[in-house]
Amino acid sequence: MNESYRLGEQSIIAYLQRLANGVSTAELDVAALPTELCAIGEQLQKTFAILQQERELLERGAYIDSLTNLGNRAGLHRYAELLWHKGTPFTCAYIDIDRLKHCNDTFGHTEGNRYILSICRALTETMEPNDLLFRIGGDEFVLVSPTTDEAELEQRLERTRTDLIEATSGGKAPMIASFSFGCSRVDPLAGDTRRQMTMDADRKMYRYKLMHRVQQPKENDASMRPIADQPPCNDRVFQAISMSSETRYPFILNLDTGESQWSINAVRDFDLPSQHPYNSLDMWLARVHPEDRDNVRSELDMVVNGAWHFHYMQYRVMNTAGKYALCECTGYRLDSTETEPNMYVGIIINRSLADTTDSVTGLGDIHALVNAIGEMRRVARKAGLVAIKIDDIAKVNARFGFDAGDRVLAESAACLMDCSRGKGRLFRSTGPMFVALFDDLDPEETDAIAEEIERFLGSPVLFGSFEYQPPIRVATLHLDAVDRQPVSILNELKALLEEAPQVPGTKLD
Template sequence: HILSICRALTETMEHNEMLFRIGGDEFVLVSPTTGEAELEQRLERVRADLIEATSDDKAPMISSFSFGCSRVDPLAGDTRRQMTMDADRKMYRYKLMHRVQQPKDSDAPQHPIAEQFPCNDRVFQAISMSSETRYPFILNLDTGESQWSVNAVRDFDLPSQHPFNSVDMWLARVHPEDRDNVRSELDMVVNGTWHFHYMQYRVMDATGAYALCDCTGYRLDGTDTEPNMYVGIIINRSLADTTDSVTGLGDIHALINAIGEMRRVARKAGFIAIKVDDIAEVNARFGFDAGDRVLAESAACLMDCSRGKGRLFRSTGPTFVALFDELGPEAIDELASEIERFLGSPVLIGSLEYQPPIRVATLHLDGVDRQPVSILNELKARLKEAPQVPGTKLD
């Protein structure tokens, strides 16, 4: 199946295009094509031809694939991370909207719904896309089969993305001191006594160390045509899941942890807060992908401006905070001025070269002697009073 799709793709490739397999059933096609639409149309034709060629009775199954195209222009400041994230999101959306229904084998024995694998890919992808957690899961309570994210398989050394006997498999990884309590609660979910489950306990990761995890799930009672399901997410508090998915920076949790560490040793600290204005308007007019691009490009420019002298975080929404522990007030103010002058190259949104308006504020403490929330609230107040560095007007 994979080979037939690869042959179809390579037969239509231009001489200066390259196709790579990056793992499993995922491939990357690198093309110098100047526009996404041209490449999308070509891939759509390949997909349609594949479906038509394999839809007769001779083919064992219908061949198809999903794709997402993203254009990157390094001269405009576009980054590789921006391109891959954009293409990945588009591919998942395409997959949700263009699923091919495989024909049923009339001679094959038909099993009741509870015996079939019910971890619907569409449902799982929706959960994955609507949550920033690394570990969403779906469990069929009638069969014990489940679906887990690739991150969960790697980080917790699970046997596969679709393991059977999932409850026992997971309990085997729970710390012995926590196992009985976890087993008791999960038993009540399985037998229908409880429909909501939340616990914090320790789970062995792929390195053999125990990670503190928050586990939250809901039981969905089955019907005559649907199985009993348990759907949830797991957050690894040892990792803190503190990477912002749009920018790749540490998120608000990582920022609070960093400030807390400095408070424990009473170290001096300098802060630069940056707010990108008009993101709500960009989202409303051009879509959330455009807003994410603006934030990702702003983050890349902030990294360049900080030159590795500090740690950069995405605080909340369109707000970033840079944390420095070795620079004095004058150096902090100088960096803030540089950020005001050079924040990002214009982001191309359709035919519009968009330069985001920003606000910048600084704060220097001889010793971090306050709670992180208090410091963040002061930065928020200073940003509110800071003059706006104007950008492109969205009339």
């Protein structure tokens, strides 16, 4: 083998090694190869070019929204990783298109897409060179600005919104285009978490939406009609029921007209516009925590469409103070008759006002858990229980302080709510132990949720510049009937947790 051929082989091997290490800029000088290796070198370059193109297409599909060509939710998450790695402060704006559903229902989805793209263009034109815009849902955008402060970004968006309304008013477009927004400053090194990235901005956006409604001209649909003279049920009876408990809020919704009736307590505690608002589903969803909203919207759509007649979920709702309260909602759809419309009736329980609420996580405490198990025992119902233990909380408390330990527990509780998708009742049992109680799911469904909890529970928490991933243990218990004392069941869960393998996290030793 001559020296030229050997050097050529070494060049090809080095080129392949760089590609294997992810060096996308790796190059191979085919002209410098000996004649007998040129064909191999050219084929390798062609193959790499094809693979690179396919990878870029796959990546584009994974991180790019197909309608707007903006980054999607996954793209935002990937960019957030970069922001937290850099640790520099930035401003985040949460933006929601006003009345997109009305546009789709009234003018069709083609016009709805045009509406989305018009908002997208308006937002893009107001961006600074370093800003990035993401479409994270059907009508939801997030704008991230590394250089603009909160007040400046608010002024920019307000000007854009005003110009957009003016450009589409007076019959210049099928409907007046507008959006609502909220801005917040985020500082990763100050301890802000990825979960908090849009939370404050989202809360401000919904307050803005409630205060800056755009009146559409010539509205004829039921959602914009004046409030009816008579509420959808006997007012005196409804108020008698609604005043029976400070933590319970009955409601009635006429699915045919959009009329609804809510208790005085609900109006007071959740800042509702009145006891008889229209568009009450949209109004209520506007107050649901952004991380819970998609699941709640999906289930309520099934009730409205008549696919489901029973709805039960546990999720967070913003109260009058601007804080999220843990609520438990049970509702039933009543199909129409010759004399009655389609109705959705139910009751919402504000668990955050009860004495049995854990102050750190907002979940039910050990007393609420014992009561729930005892209630299931009285009716002899089957149950699925998932127990979760956050290990090393004592070490976190010792190293970073008790506030840090509480943050780990609060973050874990929020992630637990995401994984349970509102299907179960959630409790902080004792110390770092949580219990999710399911009474309507098959064992296979409960096991699937337990597996999801094991994969995703324990979101990283920042303590200054230190990122901590809590180690956890997960155990599941299936009961054909709850025929034992709650304490006996909880002791069995603790034993199962001790035997469960640990999902490792950050070591603090």
